Amino acid sequence: MSTLASSVRIIDVALGARSYPVWIGPGLLADTARWRAMLRGRHALVISNTTVAPLYLDRVAEGLDGLHWSPFLIDDGEAHKTFANVGRALEALAQLGATRDACVVALGGGVVGDLAGFSAACWMRGIDFIQMPTTLLSMVDSSVGGKTGVNLPAGKNLVGAFHQPRAVVADIDTLATLPDREYRAGLAEVVKGAAIGDAAFFAWLEQHAEALNARETAPLIEAIARKVHYKAGVVARDETEQGERALLNLGHTFGHALETAGKYTALLHGEGVAVGMLLAAKLSERLGMSEVGDTARLHRLLETLGLPTAIPRGMDPEQLLALMRLDKKNLAGTLRLILWRGVGSAEIVSGVSETDVMAVLEAATH
Numbered sequence: 001m002s003t004l005a006s007s008v009r010i011i012d013v014a015l016g017a018r019s020y021p022v023w024i025g026p027g028l029l030a031d032t033a034r035w036r037a038m039l040r041g042r043h044a045l046v047i048s049n050t051t052v053a054p055l056y057l058d059r060v061a062e063g064l065d066g067l068h069w070s071p072f073l074i075d076d077g078e079a080h081k082t083f084a085n086v087g088r089a090l091e092a093l094a095q096l097g098a099t100r101d102a103c104v105v106a107l108g109g110g111v112v113g114d115l116a117g118f119s120a121a122c123w124m125r126g127i128d129f130i131q132m133p134t135t136l137l138s139m140v141d142s143s144v145g146g147k148t149g150v151n152l153p154a155g156k157n158l159v160g161a162f163h164q165p166r167a168v169v170a171d172i173d174t175l176a177t178l179p180d181r182e183y184r185a186g187l188a189e190v191v192k193g194a195a196i197g198d199a200a201f202f203a204w205l206e207q208h209a210e211a212l213n214a215r216e217t218a219p220l221i222e223a224i225a226r227k228v229h230y231k232a233g234v235v236a237r238d239e240t241e242q243g244e245r246a247l248l249n250l251g252h253t254f255g256h257a258l259e260t261a262g263k264y265t266a267l268l269h270g271e272g273v274a275v276g277m278l279l280a281a282k283l284s285e286r287l288g289m290s291e292v293g294d295t296a297r298l299h300r301l302l303e304t305l306g307l308p309t310a311i312p313r314g315m316d317p318e319q320l321l322a323l324m325r326l327d328k329k330n331l332a333g334t335l336r337l338i339l340w341r342g343v344g345s346a347e348i349v350s351g352v353s354e355t356d357v358m359a360v361l362e363a364a365t366h
Ligand SMILES: NC(=O)c1ccc[n+]([C@@H]2O[C@H](COP(=O)([O-])OP(=O)(O)OC[C@H]3O[C@@H](n4cnc5c(N)ncnc54)[C@H](O)[C@@H]3O)[C@@H](O)[C@H]2O)c1
Pocket: 049, 051, 052, 055, 076, 077, 078, 081, 108, 109, 110, 111, 112, 114, 134, 135, 136, 137, 138, 141, 142, 143, 144, 145, 146, 147, 148, 157, 174, 175, 176, 177, 178, 179, 182, 185, 268, 269, 270
């Protein structure tokens, strides 16, 4: 599934006629011949934000030379992953005169990628898009698998569509400008993949944590490629989350509630996932599904990687539980959570008791 072509790792997301490559390596944005071949028509809308565009839009612009294209920039931050901005992106496509063979290019982190992908899914009922992730989190997670969408004030990702990209261009050179906190948030989604389904990878992360903290290139590429390879396999087996794919949500029912309660500013998505995974581990332990030792290993790894492990001060457990009731995995009005069987194994559990969830939230709140 993964090959080495010069210094670029290529992982295929195997979805039949809609299969696509994830290219991971240095210099990929400037390697315009590679990704330009994925554009079918004459129109392109590059969706980015006010932080990323000044850094990297030039490199993309070179590859679009001769096409009819324009940039569309949103303000920076999770609070801007909104319906209103999708509406504006669709207006920009209209202004461009984009036909059905147009392509949306998502240049940025997961916020840009989710919003751009959803805009592409909506325009004329679905046009091509290419992911150009520029954060670690978007390279290892959000650019792969075709989950697109936006937030509502009521909760995270409540509106969206499955819409796969044509290609993912993960240029690791862009990580040079990524702030430390954002980099660490990306590592949380790497840990998640290992915690759910790859015990050997989890042990590898424990051994290479300091190298990853130092952003050493070879271990970093290895970590990105292993996580993408794992996720690509899950997506190929269960594209629209009928079963196994829900495991990728470990820590997210708690995490999304924490993000929303913090008004999308207290915690980054990856930070919410880090705290959420630990809460899920504690709940699993309480339900007799996992061992104290596994929770301790997870806690230690997250701490070593500089990630938060506690609920931010002042959050209300009742409010968090109310937000968890709106999670998309829930069925028939009962909580359906991803719980942990220990390092390398997770399970979807229906009908989780709110009393147990509340006990874990209260124990972790101060
Ligand atoms: N679709 C999925 O499967 C999926 C998976 C995981 C997360 N998500 C979503 O992704 C979002 C989080 O993504 P994220 O962590 O990338 O956050 P983000 O998109 O907000 O980017 C993080 C910050 O880094 C900045 N930035 C991006 N690239 C940069 C660079 N190269 N140099 C300097 N600054 C840069 C951004 O402007 C932003 O301030 C959330 O909305 C989450 O729900 C989606």
